[in-house]
Amino acid sequence: MMQEKVLEFLEQRPPEWRLVASAGCVLAASFFGLRWRKRRQIQKRMEEERKRRAESERHMRRELRDFHKQNPAVDSKKILELPLLELIEKLKDDSLTPETVLYSYVEKALEVNDDLNCVTVFLTDCKEQLKNLRAERVRGPLYGVPVTIKEHVGYQGHPSTCGLVQYLDVLDKEDSVMVSVLKKQGAIVFAKTNVPQTLLCYETSNPIYGLTVNPHNRAKGAGGSSGGEGALIVAGGSILGIGTDLGGSIRLPSSFCGIPGFKPTPERMSLGGVRSCIDGMTAVPLCIGPMARDVDSLVLSMKAFWCDKMFHLDPSIPPICFNEETFSSISSLRIGYYEEDGYFQPNPGMRRVLLEAKQLLEAAGHQLVPFRPPRVNTIYEMFIKAMVGDGGRTLADKFNNNVVDPNLADSYLMYTMPRVLKRLLGFLLRPIFPRISSHIYSACGPRSLKDHWAERIELEDYRDEFIREWRRLSLDVVLCPMLSPAFNIGYPGKMLAPLSYTMIYNILRFPAGVVPFGRVTAEDEEELKRHRGYNNDPWDKLFKKAVEDGLGMPLSVQCAALPYQDEICLRLMKEIETLHSRHLKR
Known part of the structure; x- marks a missing residue:
């Protein structure tokens, strides 16, 4: 009946009306048809990539079967239990072969990936790497060590997508500097690990490879953006991983999963061949660094990275080798510490383990000095301004030809919202939620x-202010809270504010690392029920929901040092790890 009335109406109109209506229908049909076709092409390309990943898994399973047929007596379980330093000793004295170690980890990684979804692709040139390793006359410090790398770290012949479809067909023409250094030092790179879409989220999830879950609790996320590495290492599928850190992306998954992780001074590490998540953004530097099961492994890897090979491949990196004297010193340290940063209130577990670490360090003869980072609200706002220095247009463009991951829906809205609407929303929220405004x-x-230049000057002024306060107190290093435990799935994409505990050391360009320190107790959970935060605003309420039901989940503390003082930061991390281990054995 309605259709007849429409036709009757059109027949009564002049011929021009019918032409306009027909043209409108054609345009609408074309628009929606093109959108459907584009979306279908995106889905098809993602399906093809998933098939490539599945084929890499099948390839490795075939190689694994062949290896076991030829080596039926291999005890993979004992190999997987070895700490990195002990594993290297056995490889160097030929008690173990690189093939045996590699396939032990490949087998475990396949098993772990089935459960946690942490690997994006297995690198099927391992046999070629083993062949090249045997041809080397000198055995490097990482001889025979299987290593995994974050997905956007370049590897020849593979894409570095950052979870974005447009990069699936852009294959790296050569290895990144970091991969070249790893191979030169004797490592065997055997897999790439999962990341969030665009990397700018601490929930490791993207439409191509899916969600990575936490090994300790499948209802929790693995953190991000190096979440694939964190999950694989703690589950036993890797002994050494390479992540990157822009606002906490090594430290957060390390903390959420319960392993040590280290973000070096950015200027001491090469990013050659690593895809950037925000093209052209230099105010906050991306940094590459190691994740492992213990601090000794981090130290060993840093010694291996700072070598002539890296300095030759990337002459912009100052040729500063590892300072063994600083790291091995036994003199007492003057350690600044703070329980909270004044911007985002820590949960009970975060505060408790920080104070417990402080007490252990004091008992060991170190001097602990109260320290408060100045104006963290200001530095957090500077961080956001740096990330979206163009109003979010670069990030918004990244989502073209993509399906937006649900965990990034809120961020995507902020990137794509017109500037005038952002300002209006900020104005309306100012009286009730000033922090969100x-x-x-x-x-x-x-x-x-x-204005952009003025913001850069403000950032440098803040850095000078922070260092002046550090030097006024004559600090060697700082101990501070680390965001933990792992968030419930779906919450990281809803708020960036808790990153105030990590992003500060990115914007300052300081080395920083995390050390596991205890677990969430029943008392922590009970006290969390009374947690209100500083403002009791939506962020504080979301944070409370994000970390609840965390009984038994890992907690961590964070260490930071001045630029180029990486070794003293690692020294404090080692000291905390040792003291905590002794305390647990009492």
Whole structure:
């Protein structure tokens, strides 16, 4: 009946009306048809990539079967239990062969990936790597060690997608500097690990490879953006992983999964061949670093990385080798510490383990000095301004030709929202939620190039202010809270504010690392019920929901040092790990 009335109406109109209506229908049909076709092409390309991943798994399973047929007596379980330093000793004295160690880890990684979804692709040139390793006359410090790398670290012949479809067909023409250094030092790189879409989320999930879950609790996330590495290592599928860190992306998954992780001074590590998540953004430097089961492994890897090979491949890296004297010193340290940063209130477990670590360090003869980072609310706003210095347009463009991951829906809205709407929303929220209002204003981007330069000057002034306060107190290193335990799935994408505990050391360009320190107790869970945060605003309420039901989940503490003082940061991390281990044995 309705259709007849429409036709009757059109027949009564002049011929031009019918032409306009027909043209409108054709345009609408074309628009929606093109959108459907584009989406179908995206889905098809993602399905093809999943098939490539599945084929890499089948390839490794075939090689694994062949290896076991030729070596039926291999005890993989004992190999997997060996700490990295002990494993290297056995490889060097030929008690173990690189093939035996590699396939022990490949077998475990396949098993872990089935459970946690942490590997994006297995690198099927392992036999070629083994062949090249045997041809080397000199055995490097990582001789025969199986290593995994984060997905956007370049590997010849493979894409580095950052979880984005447009990069699936862009294959790396050569290995990244880090992969070249690993191979030169004797490591065997055997897998790439999962990341969030665009890397800018601490929930490791993307539409191509899916969600990575936490090995300790499948209802929790593995953290991000190096979440695939964190999950694989703690589950036993890797002994040494390479992650990257822009706002906490090594330290967060390390903390959530319960392993040590280290973000070096950015200028001491090469990013050659590592795909950037925000093209052209230099205010906050991306940094590459190791994740492992213990601090000794981190130290060994840093010694291996800072070598002539890296300095030759990337002459922009200052040729500063590992300072063994600083790391091995037994003199007492003057350690600054803070229980909270004044911007985002820590949960009970975070605060408790920080104070317990402080007490152990004091009992060991170190001097602990109260220290409060200045104006963390200001530095957080600077961080957001740096990330979206163009108002979010670069990030918004990244989502073209993509399916937006549900965990990034809120962020995507902020990137794509017109500037005028952001400012209006910020204005409306200012009286009731001033912290959230400031975040939205910071995401608007500068009004002009002059404003952008002024923000960079403000950032440098803050860095000088922070260092002056550090030097006024004559600090060697700082002990501070680390965001933990792992969040319930779905929450990281809803709020960036808790990153105030990690991003500060990215924007300052300081080395920083995390050390596991205890687990969530029943008392922590009970006290969490009374947690209100500083503002009792939506972020504080979300945070409480994000970390609840965390009984038994790992907790961590964080260490930081001045730029180029990486070794003293690692020294404090080792000291904390040792003291905590002794305490647990009492």
